[in-house]
Amino acid sequence: MIRVQNLTKYYGERLAVDNISFEVSKGQIVGLLGPNAAGKTTTMRILTGYLMPTRGDAYIADCNMTTDSLEGRRHIGYMPESIPLYTDMKVRDYLTFFARLRGLDAERTRKRIDDVVEICHLEEYIDVIVGKLSKGFRQRVGIAQSIIHDPEVLILDEPTVGIDPIQVAQTRNLIKELGKEHTVLVSTHILPEVSIICERVIIIHRGKIVAEDNIENLSAILRGSRRIKVEVRGPADKIADALRRVPGVKRVAREGNYYIVESPAEVDPRSKITETVVKNGWNLLSAETIEMSLEEIFLQLTTNHEETEE
Amino acid sequence: MRNVWLIAGKEFRSYLTSPMAYIVTFIFLVLSGVFFVLYLTLGNYNDTSIRGFVDPLAVFGVPAPGNVLLLVFGIVLTMRTMAEEKKLGTWELLLTSPVRDVEIVTGKYLGSMGIMLGMLVLTLYYPLLIIGYGDPDIGPIWTSYLGLLLLGSTVVSVGIFGSSLTSNQIIAAVVSGAILFGLxxxxxIAGNAPSAIQKVLSYLSISSHFAGFEIGVIDTRDIIYFLSMTVLFLYLSVRSIESSRWS
Structure with missing residues (x-):
C-alpha cells in the first residue's frame, strides 16, 4: 500500500532523507520512530505529495507520488504534526470543506461527518468554532479530518504530542481501532507508543533507516543486556559481592543504596537476587528493570550501524 | 471546476468571518468618498463626474491614471490568501488533497474577486449621487467601473502571487506592492524616456491602459492588457506553488 524506494531528499545543501526504502502492506500499522529532525516528517511529506523527492520514488496504492500525485492523494488521509485547522470555522464546516475537497458529495459528506464525529467523540463540539477548542479536541478534529473521506492509507505525524495523558491513551486506542480497516503509518519519538500501537517499526536516524522489524524481534535485538536496579540496605561491599555471585549476572555497579545489576537479555535474575538478599538478612527495598531510553537505543543502533559500515 | 468553486466559496466566506475585509472596505469607502468630494469641490462643481473616486490622484494633478486606493487595499485584502494558510499549516492539507495547484489559485482568485466586486458595488452611491443631483455623462461612469473591475482583477492576481511566495503577510504585501506600483x-517614467523605451514602458504600464476607461473609451487592447496581467500572475502563482514542492 505504501512503498518507498531509494528515497533521498535534500533541502538545499542539507540532506534530510538519505536513500531509504521500506514497504507497508495493506492493513498494517507501522511506526516511524526517530528523534527530532530524523527525517520522519520529510518522508511523510513526500508520501503525501506535499514535497517532491530529490531522488527515488514513493508510491501510495501503486501511484507514483512524483508523476501521479493527484491520483495518489485520493487514497490518503493525512494529519500533519502541527494539526492545521481553520481556526475561524466551525468543526462541522471544517470537516465539510475537506470532505467535499476530497470528492465526497453533499449527502455522503453528511453521513461521514456523523460517522467520524462518533468515532472521534466530537458530538458536543460539532458546532463550536475550531479556534475555541482545547489542544486535545483540536487533535481529534485533526484526526477526524484525516479519516473523513475513508481513505485507504492514513498518515499521522506525531499524533500524540502535546496532549494530556488520558487523551494520549484515547488517541492510541483510536489509532489501533483505525488500523483494523486502514493502512496506517504513524510517526513518533516515544518508544513505548510504538510498542502499544504498531505491529512493525522502522527506526530512522539522520535520514537513514537504522532498524526495521516487528516489535518483539526489535526489543530482543535492542536488549543486548538487561539491567535491573536494586535497592538494598546493608553492608555495601558484601552486598555488591553477593550480587556479583548471582548466576547470570555480568556486572554490578553501586550508586548509594542502589545497585545496577547487568545480565544477558535472555536471563532474568530477579528472583535469584531477591533470594540472595533475603538469605543474608539484608533489607530489599525495591528491584526493577531499567527500560532502555530512546537515546540509549539510538546510541546503540547508530554506533552499531557505523561499525558495520566500516 | 467543482474544486475551484469549493475553494472560492471557502475563501469568500473566510473573508466575511474575519474583521480584515470589513476594515479594509470601510477605510476604502471613507477615503474614496473624501476624494470624490474633494474633486467636486476643488473644481467648483464644473466637472460633475466620479473622477475623484475613480482616479484619486487626479485631485492633486498627478498624471498617472489608476486608482491608488484600489491598489493599496487590494493588496491588503489579498496578502493573506496563501500566506495565512502557510502560517496556519492548512496549506499542507490543501496541497495534499486531490486538488490541482491551478484549482487552488483560481479558487482563491475568484473568492477574492467576490470581495473586490462587493467593494465596488458599495461605491455605486457616488454615481447615484451625481446622477441624482447633477447631469453627468453616463458613458465614462460605465467605462470607469469596467476599468476598476479590470484593475481590481490585476491587483488581486498580483496580490495572490505575492502571497504565494511567503508565509509572511507583510512580505507578501511588500512584494505585491512593489510589482503593482512598478507597473x-x-x-x-515613460513620459521622460527615450522614444524606443517609451513604447515598451507605456505598453507595460497600468496607467496608460487605464486612462481610456476614465474618459469613456473602451479599447480592446486595454482590456486584453488587464486580462493578460491577471492570467500572467495567476500562472506565476501556480508555478510558485509547484516550485515550493521541489524546494
Missing part, C-alpha cells in the same frame, strides 16, 4: 509608474 503603474512605468507610465509616468
Amino acid at each position: 503603474w509608474l512605468f507610465g509616468w
Whole structure:
C-alpha cells in the first residue's frame, strides 16, 4: 500500500532523507520512530505529495507520488504534526470543506461527518468554532479530518504530542481501532507508543533507516543486556559481592543504596537476587528493570550501524 | 471546476468571518468618498463626474491614471490568501488533497474577486449621487467601473502571487506592492524616456491602459492588457506553488 524506494531528499545543501526504502502492506500499522529532525516528517511529506523527492520514488496504492500525485492523494488521509485547522470555522464546516475537497458529495459528506464525529467523540463540539477548542479536541478534529473521506492509507505525524495523558491513551486506542480497516503509518519519538500501537517499526536516524522489524524481534535485538536496579540496605561491599555471585549476572555497579545489576537479555535474575538478599538478612527495598531510553537505543543502533559500515 | 468553486466559496466566506475585509472596505469607502468630494469641490462643481473616486490622484494633478486606493487595499485584502494558510499549516492539507495547484489559485482568485466586486458595488452611491443631483455623462461612469473591475482583477492576481511566495503577510504585501506600483509608474517614467523605451514602458504600464476607461473609451487592447496581467500572475502563482514542492 505504501512503498518507498531509494528515497533521498535534500533541502538545499542539507540532506534530510538519505536513500531509504521500506514497504507497508495493506492493513498494517507501522511506526516511524526517530528523534527530532530524523527525517520522519520529510518522508511523510513526500508520501503525501506535499514535497517532491530529490531522488527515488514513493508510491501510495501503486501511484507514483512524483508523476501521479493527484491520483495518489485520493487514497490518503493525512494529519500533519502541527494539526492545521481553520481556526475561524466551525468543526462541522471544517470537516465539510475537506470532505467535499476530497470528492465526497453533499449527502455522503453528511453521513461521514456523523460517522467520524462518533468515532472521534466530537458530538458536543460539532458546532463550536475550531479556534475555541482545547489542544486535545483540536487533535481529534485533526484526526477526524484525516479519516473523513475513508481513505485507504492514513498518515499521522506525531499524533500524540502535546496532549494530556488520558487523551494520549484515547488517541492510541483510536489509532489501533483505525488500523483494523486502514493502512496506517504513524510517526513518533516515544518508544513505548510504538510498542502499544504498531505491529512493525522502522527506526530512522539522520535520514537513514537504522532498524526495521516487528516489535518483539526489535526489543530482543535492542536488549543486548538487561539491567535491573536494586535497592538494598546493608553492608555495601558484601552486598555488591553477593550480587556479583548471582548466576547470570555480568556486572554490578553501586550508586548509594542502589545497585545496577547487568545480565544477558535472555536471563532474568530477579528472583535469584531477591533470594540472595533475603538469605543474608539484608533489607530489599525495591528491584526493577531499567527500560532502555530512546537515546540509549539510538546510541546503540547508530554506533552499531557505523561499525558495520566500516 | 467543482474544486475551484469549493475553494472560492471557502475563501469568500473566510473573508466575511474575519474583521480584515470589513476594515479594509470601510477605510476604502471613507477615503474614496473624501476624494470624490474633494474633486467636486476643488473644481467648483464644473466637472460633475466620479473622477475623484475613480482616479484619486487626479485631485492633486498627478498624471498617472489608476486608482491608488484600489491598489493599496487590494493588496491588503489579498496578502493573506496563501500566506495565512502557510502560517496556519492548512496549506499542507490543501496541497495534499486531490486538488490541482491551478484549482487552488483560481479558487482563491475568484473568492477574492467576490470581495473586490462587493467593494465596488458599495461605491455605486457616488454615481447615484451625481446622477441624482447633477447631469453627468453616463458613458465614462460605465467605462470607469469596467476599468476598476479590470484593475481590481490585476491587483488581486498580483496580490495572490505575492502571497504565494511567503508565509509572511507583510512580505507578501511588500512584494505585491512593489510589482503593482512598478507597473503603474512605468507610465509616468515613460513620459521622460527615450522614444524606443517609451513604447515598451507605456505598453507595460497600468496607467496608460487605464486612462481610456476614465474618459469613456473602451479599447480592446486595454482590456486584453488587464486580462493578460491577471492570467500572467495567476500562472506565476501556480508555478510558485509547484516550485515550493521541489524546494
